[in-house]
Amino acid sequence: MEKIRMGVIGLGNRGRALTNCVILPARDVDITAVCDVYDDRVDAAAAEIKDKKGKEPFRTCSAGELLARTDVDAVLISCAWEDHIPLAVEAMKAGKAVALEVGGAYSIEDCFELVRTCEETRTPFMFMENCCFDRYELLATAMARHGLFGRVVHCEGAYSHDLREEVGYGDINRHYRLRNYINRNLENYPTHDLGPIAKLLGINRGNRMTGLVCGSTGSFGLHEYVCEKPELTYLKEVKFAQGDIFHTIITCENGETVLLRLDTTLPRFYTRNFTVRGTKGLYEMNTNSVFFDYMDGEKYWEPIDTYREIIDNAREYEEKYLPEMWKKVTPEQLKAGHGGMDWFEFDAFFTALREGGEMPVDVYDAAAWMAISCLSEQSIKNNGSYVEIPDFTRGKYKTRPLKDVTAL
Amino acid sequence: MEKIRMGVIGLGNRGRALTNCVILPARDVDITAVCDVYDDRVDAAAAEIKDKKGKEPFRTCSAGELLARTDVDAVLISCAWEDHIPLAVEAMKAGKAVALEVGGAYSIEDCFELVRTCEETRTPFMFMENCCFDRYELLATAMARHGLFGRVVHCEGAYSHDLREEVGYGDINRHYRLRNYINRNLENYPTHDLGPIAKLLGINRGNRMTGLVCGSTGSFGLHEYVCEKPELTYLKEVKFAQGDIFHTIITCENGETVLLRLDTTLPRFYTRNFTVRGTKGLYEMNTNSVFFDYMDGEKYWEPIDTYREIIDNAREYEEKYLPEMWKKVTPEQLKAGHGGMDWFEFDAFFTALREGGEMPVDVYDAAAWMAISCLSEQSIKNNGSYVEIPDFTRGKYKTRPLKDVTAL
Numbered sequence: 001m002e003k004i005r006m007g008v009i010g011l012g013n014r015g016r017a018l019t020n021c022v023i024l025p026a027r028d029v030d031i032t033a034v035c036d037v038y039d040d041r042v043d044a045a046a047a048e049i050k051d052k053k054g055k056e057p058f059r060t061c062s063a064g065e066l067l068a069r070t071d072v073d074a075v076l077i078s079c080a081w082e083d084h085i086p087l088a089v090e091a092m093k094a095g096k097a098v099a100l101e102v103g104g105a106y107s108i109e110d111c112f113e114l115v116r117t118c119e120e121t122r123t124p125f126m127f128m129e130n131c132c133f134d135r136y137e138l139l140a141t142a143m144a145r146h147g148l149f150g151r152v153v154h155c156e157g158a159y160s161h162d163l164r165e166e167v168g169y170g171d172i173n174r175h176y177r178l179r180n181y182i183n184r185n186l187e188n189y190p191t192h193d194l195g196p197i198a199k200l201l202g203i204n205r206g207n208r209m210t211g212l213v214c215g216s217t218g219s220f221g222l223h224e225y226v227c228e229k230p231e232l233t234y235l236k237e238v239k240f241a242q243g244d245i246f247h248t249i250i251t252c253e254n255g256e257t258v259l260l261r262l263d264t265t266l267p268r269f270y271t272r273n274f275t276v277r278g279t280k281g282l283y284e285m286n287t288n289s290v291f292f293d294y295m296d297g298e299k300y301w302e303p304i305d306t307y308r309e310i311i312d313n314a315r316e317y318e319e320k321y322l323p324e325m326w327k328k329v330t331p332e333q334l335k336a337g338h339g340g341m342d343w344f345e346f347d348a349f350f351t352a353l354r355e356g357g358e359m360p361v362d363v364y365d366a367a368a369w370m371a372i373s374c375l376s377e378q379s380i381k382n383n384g385s386y387v388e389i390p391d392f393t394r395g396k397y398k399t400r401p402l403k404d405v406t407a408l
Numbered sequence: 409m410e411k412i413r414m415g416v417i418g419l420g421n422r423g424r425a426l427t428n429c430v431i432l433p434a435r436d437v438d439i440t441a442v443c444d445v446y447d448d449r450v451d452a453a454a455a456e457i458k459d460k461k462g463k464e465p466f467r468t469c470s471a472g473e474l475l476a477r478t479d480v481d482a483v484l485i486s487c488a489w490e491d492h493i494p495l496a497v498e499a500m501k502a503g504k505a506v507a508l509e510v511g512g513a514y515s516i517e518d519c520f521e522l523v524r525t526c527e528e529t530r531t532p533f534m535f536m537e538n539c540c541f542d543r544y545e546l547l548a549t550a551m552a553r554h555g556l557f558g559r560v561v562h563c564e565g566a567y568s569h570d571l572r573e574e575v576g577y578g579d580i581n582r583h584y585r586l587r588n589y590i591n592r593n594l595e596n597y598p599t600h601d602l603g604p605i606a607k608l609l610g611i612n613r614g615n616r617m618t619g620l621v622c623g624s625t626g627s628f629g630l631h632e633y634v635c636e637k638p639e640l641t642y643l644k645e646v647k648f649a650q651g652d653i654f655h656t657i658i659t660c661e662n663g664e665t666v667l668l669r670l671d672t673t674l675p676r677f678y679t680r681n682f683t684v685r686g687t688k689g690l691y692e693m694n695t696n697s698v699f700f701d702y703m704d705g706e707k708y709w710e711p712i713d714t715y716r717e718i719i720d721n722a723r724e725y726e727e728k729y730l731p732e733m734w735k736k737v738t739p740e741q742l743k744a745g746h747g748g749m750d751w752f753e754f755d756a757f758f759t760a761l762r763e764g765g766e767m768p769v770d771v772y773d774a775a776a777w778m779a780i781s782c783l784s785e786q787s788i789k790n791n792g793s794y795v796e797i798p799d800f801t802r803g804k805y806k807t808r809p810l811k812d813v814t815a816l
Contacts, residue, residue, distance in 0.1 A: 150632065153625045153674060154653045162705045213621040213792040217561045218663025224558065224687045245562045245685060247667050249655050249792060255626025259655050266561060267701040268690050277653060279632045282676050286694055293675040297570045383794040384621040384657060 004350060007033040007072040007096070009063050009087060010079030011041040012175070014101060018078060019045060021336045022346045024052055029350060033058040035066040036079070038174065063087055067094040074124070074353060077101055080176035081188075085110040085370070088125070089117045097124040099349050100366060102191045104373025108390060111367035115392050118363040126349045126359040127366035129195035130337075131272065132405050133344040135326050137196035140276050140283040142321040142408040144200055148292070150280025155201060157193025158261035158273040164225040167265065168232050181222060181242040186377035187214055187262045190248070191369045193272055195361070197258050200276065204364045205400040209258070209389045212250045214376035216243035216384075221265035248376050250389070260372070290317060323406045348405060360405040367392040412758060415441035415480040415504070417471050417495060418487030419449040420583070422509060426486060427453060429744045430754045432460055437758060441466040443474040444487070446582065471495055475502040482532070482761060485509060488584035489596075493518040493778075496533070497525045505532040507757050508774060510599045512781025516798060519775035523800050526771040534757045534767040535774035537603035538745075539680065540813050541752040543734050545604035548684050548691040550729040550816040552608055556700070558688025563609060564667035565601025566681040571672040572633040576640050589630060589650040594785035595622055595670045598656070599777045601680055603769070605666050608684065612772045613808040617666070617797045620658045622784035624651035624792075629673035656784050658797070668780070698725060731814045756813060768813040775800040 006029055008019055015036070023029055034045045034057050042059045050056040060066050063083075067075070067090055074097035077087050081103035088100045105111050118125045131137055144152055163177065170178020180188060201207055219240045226232040244265045250258040261273070274285040281292035291297070329340050336343035352359050371389060379387045391397060414437060416427055423444070431437055442453045442465050450467045458464040468474050471491075475483070475498055482505035485495050489511035496508045513519050526533045539545055552560055571585065578586020588596060609615055627648040634640040652673045658666040669681070682693040689700035699705070737748050744751035760767050779797060787795045799805060 151628050153628050211791055213623060213657070213794075215621060215657030215659060215665050215667075217665045220559050220561050220663070221687050244687075245665060247655070247657050247665065249621070249623030249657070251623060251792070255628070257623050257625045257653065257655065259623075263685075266685055266687060266690070267703070267705060268685070268699050269697075269703070269705045277671075277674055277676070279629050279652075279674060282674070289677075291676055295675070295677070297675060297677045383619055384659070386621075386791040386793045 002028065004029045004353060005032040005071055005073045006030065007035065007066045007069070007075040008045070009035045009066060009075055009077050010101070011036040011045045012078070015076070015078035016041075016045060017337055018076060018342065018346070020048065022342050023076070024049065025332070025336065026346060026350060031057050032071045033060070033066045033069055035060050035063050037061055063090065067091055067096060072096060074099065076128075081180065082106065082176065085114050089113055092117045092121045092123040092125065095121070095123060097353055099126050099128050099346070101128050102189075103370070104186070104188050104190060105370035107374050108371055111371045111392060112390070115363050115367045124353055124359060125363045125366070126352070127191075127361045127363070127369070128345055128349070129191050129361055129369070130341040130345045131192045132195045132199055132361055133341040133348070134196070135322070135340070136285055137274050138323050138326060138406065138408065139318060139321055140274060141196065141200045141404065142323060143283060143290070143317060144276055144278070145404070145408045146321060148281055149276055149278030149283065150293075152201065152256065152276060152278040154257050154259070154277040155197040156259035156273065156275045157197055158263060158271055159189050159192045160261060160263040160268055160271045160273065162267055162270075163264040164222060167222060168226050168229065168235070181240050181265075182238055183241055184377065185216060185241045185243055185380055186373055187246045187248050187260060188242070188373055189262060189264070190260055190372040190376070193260050193274070194258065194369050194372060195365070196274060198365065198369060199404060201252060201256055201258070202402050203252070204368060204393050204397045205402050206397065207252055207254045207256075208391055208393075208397045209250050209368060210253050211386050211388045212248050212372065212375055212379060213384050213386050214246060214248040214379040216246045216380050219243050225265070246376065248372065250372070323408055325406055344406075358403065360403060364393050364397075410436065412437045412761060413440040413479055413481045414438065415443065415474045415477070415483040416453070417443045417474060417483055417485050418509070419444040419453045420486070423484070423486035424453060425745055426484060426750065426754070428456065430750050431484065432457065433740070433744065434754060434758060439465050440479045441468070441474045441477055443468050443471050445469055471498070475499055475504060480504060482507065484536075489588065490514065490584065493522050497521055500525045500529045500531040500533065503529070503531060505761055507534050507536050507754070510535065510537050510597075511778070512594070512596050512598060513778035515782055516779055519779045519800060520798070523771050523775045532761050532767060533771045533774070534760070535769045535771070535777070536753055536757070537599050537769055537777070538749040538753045539600045540603045540607055540769055541749040541756070542604070543730070543748070544693055545682050546731050546734060546814065546816065547726060547729055548682060549604065549608045549812065550731060551691060551698070551725060552684055552686070553812070553816045554729060556689055557684055557686030557691065558701075560609065560664065560684060560686040562665050562667070562685040563605040564681065564683045565605055566669035566671060566679055567597050567600045568669060568671040568676055568679045568681065570675055570678075572630060575630060575673065576634050576637065576643070589648050589673075590646055591649055592785065593624060593649045593651055593788055594781055595654045595656050595668060596650070596781055597670060597672070598668055598780040598784070601668050601682070602666065602777050602780060603773070604682060606773065606777060607812060609660060609664055609666070610810050611660070612776060612801050612805045613810050614805065615660055615662045615664075616799055616801070616805045617658050617776060618661050619794050619796045620656050620780065620783055620787060621792050621794050622654060622656040622787040624654045624788050627651050633673070654784065656780065658780070731816055733814055752814075766811065768811060772801050772805075
């Protein structure tokens with residue numbers, strides 16, 4: 001495969017940003033076809049590609065038409081969440097390698113179908129969870145791999161991102177989040193936090209998630225938000241199903257727990273709060289801290305600022321444990337999207353595709369991580385009852401070796 | 409009541425510290441009787457009281473004997489957790505006002521008996537949750553009462569305190585935690601975090617906790633700890649029942665959730681992580697932050713240290729919202745225990761007792777908060793299943809007015 005010929009399905013914010021900043025600048029990659037349900041988006045993307053590369057891609061509003069083309073080797077699926085799995089399945093059946101953008105699943109059967117299709121077609125498939133490639137998640141994972149935290153016992157993370165504007169203006173900006181927030185109540189976006197945690201804990205590789213419970217607040221933030229925007233008062237009578245904050249506690253076969261927080265409709269600064277707790281130490285993104293057994297944890301009656309200074313030393317460890325790709329990150333890579341991680345994840349996809357190697361985030365990861373969404377929905381419907389998480393590897397997790405997304 | 413004559417039952421670390429630093433220095437309070445199951449503790453406490461006050465208190469190893477005395481108006485119960493409720497009940501039946509130290513309950517029936525006894529005997533009763541009186545919890549609660557956070561939607565807190573030494577050396581220092589960590593697996597200490605949250609959310613006063621789910625890690629930290637201490641190797645074969653980290657999600661009738669973390673057997677710096685989330689802003693102890701709707705939450709691709717500086721301005725609000733008692737706190741009060749809060753809570757107890765006023769943390773609070781322990785145990789036994797939380801007020805919560813521990 002000299003050049004990878006990509007099709008892009010879904011040209012909203014995410015699809016356009018990846019097209020412009022990551023795929024077009026990538027070496028030996030062409031975009032030969034673009035697709036969106038809205039034709040103005042198709043036209044704009046095609047024009048931009050022509051402008052930058054000199055050659056106009058095939059344009060269509062039908063994903064089926066794009067997938068039927070012989071000049072497409074691989075597709076990025078970055079459309080609305082609802083179509084992620086159906087289109088990934090269709091693409092694999094059409095023999096196209098798949099880069100699937102993140103989101104949650106709508107049913108467990110969908111997750112099984114994704115796995116079955118990938119196993120049957122043996123089509124290269126990668127789940128594009130960019131946070132698996134981010135600086136701090138990889139630093140902490142490297143430190144864990146080097147044993148600095150001892151036996152890892154608990155991890156947590158959050159998708160704390162105020163999306164009230166994106167959701168509230170969903171009709172105007174044609175964003176699928178709005179209909180999801182009106183109709184469903186669940187951990188709808190689990191993978192930015194769960195992805196790197198699952199990699200660290202060896203989920204599907206020696207370990208697996210066995211079950212979860214999920215608790216949700218009522219829905220207050222969005223309603224207040226739309227009531228305060230004159231152009232959104234038409235949504236005043238809408239009863240949003242989606243609560244403001246969700247906590248999901250996942251139990252793992254090897255005795256760890258994972259805590260996830262979804263937190264998108266209240267004011268706050270962004271955080272993913274990636275946290276690793278072990279018998280010998282911790283990494284805590286929220287406080288930018290590492291802490292080890294030999295340090296003094298009893299500084300607790302001093303003002304918080306004071307005792308934080310003592311342990312606010314995570315930077316020391318970057319020199320020793322930060323993966324090479326992050327040490328050598330270039331200004332172009334940093335610029336490509338979300339501070340560099342988008343570049344690294346697509347580079348991993350293109351490299352594995354070219355070399356026929358194993359994808360660093362595979363279909364079992366996709367199924368297990370996306371399944372948290374529909375399972376959390378089920379838990380919430382029953383007051384937060386315990387729900388089992390299926391083993392999508394059907395026992396293979398017991399012997400599959402660890403695979404980090406880069407050397408650590 | 410000119411002088412309050414106190415008996416102290418339980419003279420371990422906590423009982424001795426309160427005796428020396430809070431009760432003995434209090435104005436118009438005498439300690440007339442002391443009790444512990446270990447007679448050397450009784451002797452030491454009695455000697456110290458005599459040394460400081462000139463008069464030796466009655467000494468006994470029998471709580472019943474202490475409670476039978478006519479020269480005791482009120483008792484502090486600061487013994488092992490197991491005896492908290494039975495002794496509080498016995499004390500109320502003997503007509504002694506009760507200051508009950510914190511801990512969790514062992515059964516729901518115990519909690520109901522505590523409430524019934526208090527209602528029947530009409531004995532003054534206060535649950536001594538000192539964190540309800542602490543600086544940052546009260547600052548955030550005052551800000552919430554002034555509406556700065558809008559509609560409060562979620563609160564969280566933690567008891568993150570590395571107790572491996574206390575627990576591991578429990579046989580040597582005669583600490584009840586050791587037997588509890590060997591035999592039970594539960595949120596065994598919920599009230600330092602839940603107490604101030606419950607006050608803020610108006611639990612038992614217009615709101616109530618309806619149910620919970622609880623997830624626990626396996627037990628790794630203590631075993632590793634005792635294996636590494638030569639004098640504790642006799643505990644090597646002990647299988648500790650207590651997991652390392654517990655998360656409990658509590659749902660409230662008015663739509664809020666409360667997240668509690670118990671985290672006592674892994675290395676980390678102390679935190680209670682008191683957090684208030686509302687439709688207009690947040691307070692977050694872990695990052696020492698406040699954040700409001702009008703601020704820019706999208707600083708998220710900058711290094712964490714950078715964007716934190718923008719919002720690390722909680723101190724601004726102290727001048728405006730910190731309760732008067734904290735603004736005027738004296739060096740003696742600060743010194744009295746846990747940075748001042750112990751002084752304030754006992755002052756509240758003595759004041760209410762003298763004036764016949766309502767206790768700021770009452771028997772309904774005690775029952776509801778302590779109940780989290782045995783309910784979490786039940787949840788964990790069933791994989792983290794949902795467990796209902798009883799209404800110990802039997803409907804009275806609907807009309808009981810808010811009562812903060814101080815003017816806010």
